Amino acid sequence: MDKGYGVCDTGLALGLGYKRKSPSQSFISGMNSLEPMLTLGLSGDPYGSPTMSKVLEESTQSPVSSFSNANPRSIKSEEIIGEETGTEKVSPRGSDDDEEVCAKKKLRLTKDQSALLEERFKEHTTLNPKQKQALAKQLNLRPRQVEVWFQNRRARTKLKQTELDCELLKRRCETLTDENQRLQREVQELKALKLKSPLFMQFLKTSPMICPACERITGGDAPKGGPLMVAPPKHLFFNPFTTHSAAC
DNA sequence: ACCGTCAATATGTTGG
DNA sequence: CCAACATATTGACGGT
Numbered sequence: 001m002d003k004g005y006g007v008c009d010t011g012l013a014l015g016l017g018y019k020r021k022s023p024s025q026s027f028i029s030g031m032n033s034l035e036p037m038l039t040l041g042l043s044g045d046p047y048g049s050p051t052m053s054k055v056l057e058e059s060t061q062s063p064v065s066s067f068s069n070a071n072p073r074s075i076k077s078e079e080i081i082g083e084e085t086g087t088e089k090v091s092p093r094g095s096d097d098d099e100e101v102c103a104k105k106k107l108r109l110t111k112d113q114s115a116l117l118e119e120r121f122k123e124h125t126t127l128n129p130k131q132k133q134a135l136a137k138q139l140n141l142r143p144r145q146v147e148v149w150f151q152n153r154r155a156r157t158k159l160k161q162t163e164l165d166c167e168l169l170k171r172r173c174e175t176l177t178d179e180n181q182r183l184q185r186e187v188q189e190l191k192a193l194k195l196k197s198p199l200f201m202q203f204l205k206t207s208p209m210i211c212p213a214c215e216r217i218t219g220g221d222a223p224k225g226g227p228l229m230v231a232p233p234k235h236l237f238f239n240p241f242t243t244h245s246a247a248c
Numbered sequence: 249a250c251c252g253t254c255a256a257t258a259t260g261t262t263g264g
Numbered sequence: 265c266c267a268a269c270a271t272a273t274t275g276a277c278g279g280t
Contacts, residue, residue: 107254107255107256107276108254108255108276108277108278109254109255126268126269129267129268144256145255145256147268147269148255148256148257149254149255151268151269151270151271152254152255152256154269154270155270155271155272156253156254158270158271249280250279250280251278251279251280252277252278252279252280253276253277253278253279254275254276254277255274255275255276255277256273256274256275256276257272257273257274257275258271258272258273258274259270259271259272259273260269260270260271260272261268261269261270261271262267262268262269262270263266263267263268263269264265264266264267264268
């Protein structure tokens with residue numbers, strides 16, 4: 001089995017749970033066109049457990065906010081249907097009567113609401129309209145609110161993941177820098193050795209060795225049948241687990 | 249007062 | 265074209 005390039009083959013797969021998406025929306029090269037991969041398939045509707053709404057009964061604050069609905073694009077049939085279940089009618093524009101001040105209050109989801117949303121998000125990071133509708137009903141929220149919550153939640157997840165990836169890359173960069181320095185030193189040592197002892201270099205040249213990292217035979221003119229040597233005496237091979245010798 | 253969090257809005261992108 | 269999404273931003277709110 002080909003071990004490939006040990007040094008590079010470090011498993012720094014940045015596909016940390018990402019899937020392809022639009023190329024225009026990435027900000028970290030290498031993670032181009034990727035998005036978090038916890039996405040759902042076409043599974044059946046996991047919601048609709050009638051018992052769940054009981055759990056949330058406690059949170060029957062009228063959570064429907066607020067200055068929502070300002071976005072004209074969000075007024076859609078599905079939304080209007082959802083309104084039936086909601087506790088608030090959202091006026092197409094928002095009158096400025098006495099209710100107005102209250103309407104400006106920002107909604108805070110209850111613990112139960114957040115918990116259920118989280119639970120659903122663990123199952124699927126996106127919702128189809130049916131699921132959204134059902135969940136909204138369960139939570140006593142408008143479908144739009146559920147949708148927004150999921151949108152924001154995905155954004156947060158992605159941000160977190162990006163930060164994580166960034167940390168990973170930083171650490172990887174550090175180890176590579178270290179490794180580079182070690183290899184440079186090794187080269188220097190070999191050069192010095194060459195000057196000091198031409199005979200030894202001649203020996204190295206004619207005797208094949210095995211790099212412990214990639215297990216490839218290096219040096220020597222005649223690998224077959226010739227005497228093998230696993231690493232030179234003074235450890236000129238560093239980090240036998242992942243690192244290749246400068247001789248490779 | 250400042251800061252972090254998060255619901256909500258605005259707008260651009262994409263796929264059917 | 266439109267629905268669904270991503271992304272950037274705003275503003276309310278709570279904690280310090």
